[in-house]
Amino acid sequence: MKKPTVFYPLIIFIFLVNYHFYSFYKQNFFQMKKIITKKINISNYEAIQSEHPYYEIWKLAQTDNRVFLVMNNLDTGNVDYTTTYFKRLIGDKRNYYLSELSLFINYFFYPRKIESFSFDQLIRSKNIYKKRDIIISDFDFDSFYLINYKDNSYIFKEKTEKERQFDQQFLSLYHRLKNIKVFNKNFVITNRHKEKPYFIYELIK
C-alpha cells in the first residue's frame, strides 16, 4: 500500500502547535523544581509543601495544639460550587457548605475532627479556649478590631446589654491573640483561582 505522505506536513504542523503549548507547562514545572531545590534545611516533603497555599494549616496539623475553626463566610451570596448536596444516612437531604479552607483542614488534620464555629459563636463561648490554642478563621479579627474598637468610640455608642457583653468578650479574647502570618508563596500556579484569605491566631495567655 502506498503511504499517504501528503498528510505528513499537516501532522507535523499539528504536533508542533501542540508541543508549543505543552512547552509552556514545561517551563512552569521546572520553575517549581528550581524553587524547591534551594530549600536545603528542611525535608524534601516539607520543602514542596511550603509552597502549598495552605502550608500553614498543614504545619499546624503536625502539632497537638487544640484548634478552633471560624467559618463566618456562610451567606447565601457566597454559595457557589463550594456548596454541596448530599444524601444523609438518616433523615432528609440537606445542603452542606464546604469551603476550600475546611476541605484542607479536614484533610490535613484527619483523624482529628476540627469543629467549626461562626465568629459570633466563638466570641460568646468564653472559657472554652486556653493558652496555645489555635484559631483558624476566614474572618480577619484585626480588621474587625480596627474598624470597631481601635479609637474607643464604641463605648459611647448606645448598645444593648447583649452587645456590650459581646464587645467585652471580643476584646478579652482579642488581646490574648497573636497573629500567625500566612506568607505569600513563591510559586504561582497556572490556571488556578486565588485562594480566599484565611487567618491564624494563637492564644498566648
Add this chain to the structure above:
Amino acid sequence: MLQNSTIIMMSYIFFLYLVGLIVLYLIAKKVFFQLDFFIKIALSWLIGNSFLVVVLYGFFAIKKLDLINLTNFYFIFILTLVSSFFVSIKIIKSLNKSSLINIIFLIFILMFIYPLVVDSLYSFMLGWDAVGVWLFKAKVLFISSNINSFFASQDYLYTNKSHPIGIPLLISFYYRLVNYANDQTIQLYFLCYFINLIFLVFGFLRTLFRKIFHDLINLLIALSLLSTAIFINYSHNGYVDLALSSVFTMLLVLVYFFLNEKNKEIKLEYFMLIAISVGLALVIKNEGLFFTGVVLLVTGFLALKEGIFTNWKKLLFLFIILILFSFPFIYWQIYKYRLNIHFHLEGRYLPSLSSLNRLKTLFNYYLMEMLNTNKYYLTIIPLTFLFIVELTMSIVNYQFKNKSLLLLGIFLFQIGVYTYQYIITPLPFIIGLETSLERLVLQILPCFYLLVAIFLKEFILLVQKNK
C-alpha cells in the same frame, strides 16, 4: 538525588508492571506474542493494578491491611522477580530488529513526558476531588484497617463514600510502604496511567496503520492527541478520571481485537483480558459500571454466538478469572448495603418532565466543550469533521454490518449514560455540569480518538478498493 520515597515508588510501579506481565503471559500466551510491544506494556500495567486491587480488597475485607509493610513488600517483590524469570527468557528469545526501534521510541516518549515526571516529584496536591475524595480515603485506609466508623459516620459526606475504593487502596498500599501519607510522590503513580495511555494509543495506531503511516508519524499523532491541556492537567493531579479513561480505552482496543480475531482460542484469551480490565474499571469509579456492562454484554453475546467456549480447561480458567476479578465489585456492593452508603442518584432513576428541559442546555454545553480549543487545541474540531465524513462514507457504501459500528454503539451508549445522569441529578444542575463535564469528556476522549482512527482505516481501504 533520588529520595527514598521516590525509590520505593519506582519499585512499586515496577512491581505492578511485573505482576501484570506475568499474569498476561500465564493467561493469554498467544495474545502475549501477538500484541504490539507498547500495548503489551500498557496492558501489563492495568492487569498488575487489577490483580493487586483484588488482593487489597481481600485484605480490606478481613481487616488485615496492616500486613502491608516495606519488608513484606520487598520479600514479595523478589519472589515476583524470580518467578518472572521464565517470562524474561521468552521475551529475550523473541527479541529482534524491531525491538531496538521499540526501545528508541520508548526513550523518546519518556523524554517527552519527563517534565511531567519532574512536576510529579516537585509539586503538591491541590485538586478538590483529589484531596476531598481519593487521597482522603487513602489516608483513612492508611491510618486504620478498620474504617467502618468512617463510612458509617455522618461526617465527611463530601468524600463521595459510595465510589469504589480501588484507587484509594492502591494509594494506601504505597503510604504503608513509606509509612506516611506521602501525597506528593503518589503523583508518579497517577502519571503512570497517562504514560500507559500514550503507549496504548501509539501501539494501537501502529497496529492499525502499519502499512499506511510511518511509525514516527503514528507517534507524532499519538503525542499530538494526548499532549493537550486537558490531559496534562489531569495527568497526575490526583483525579481518577484519567485512570478510568485509560481502562475504557484499553477495553475498546481489546474489544476491537476480539471482534476482528478469527481464531477461537485467541478470541477466548481476549475475552479473559476484557474480563480483567472490566474488573479494574468497576473499582475505579461508579461511571465504570455502564461502560463495562455494555462491553461484557456485547462480547459475551458474541462469544456465545460464535461458540468460543470449547476448551474446557480455558473455560474453567475464565470462570476463576470472572469470580476473582468481580470479587472487589461484589464485596463493595455488599459493604455499601450493610453500612447504608448511598449514591446521590439513588431513588431518582426516572426524569421528571421539567428536568427534560435540561436537554437543550446540555446540548449547548456539549457543543461549547467540543469547540473549546483552550483545552483540546486542534484535536476535537478537525477530528469531528473527519469522523462525520467517515461515517457518511460508511452509510453511503451500505457498510451496516461493519463490526466497528458496535464500538461506536458502546461509545454512544456511554455518552447517553452521562446525559441521562445530568437529566436526573438532584445536584445543582448548571454548577454540576460546569464542574464535571470536562472530566466526563476526559473519560471517553481517547476512545473517540481511536474510533476516528478505526473508521479512518476503513475509509482508506474503501477508497483504495473503489479505485
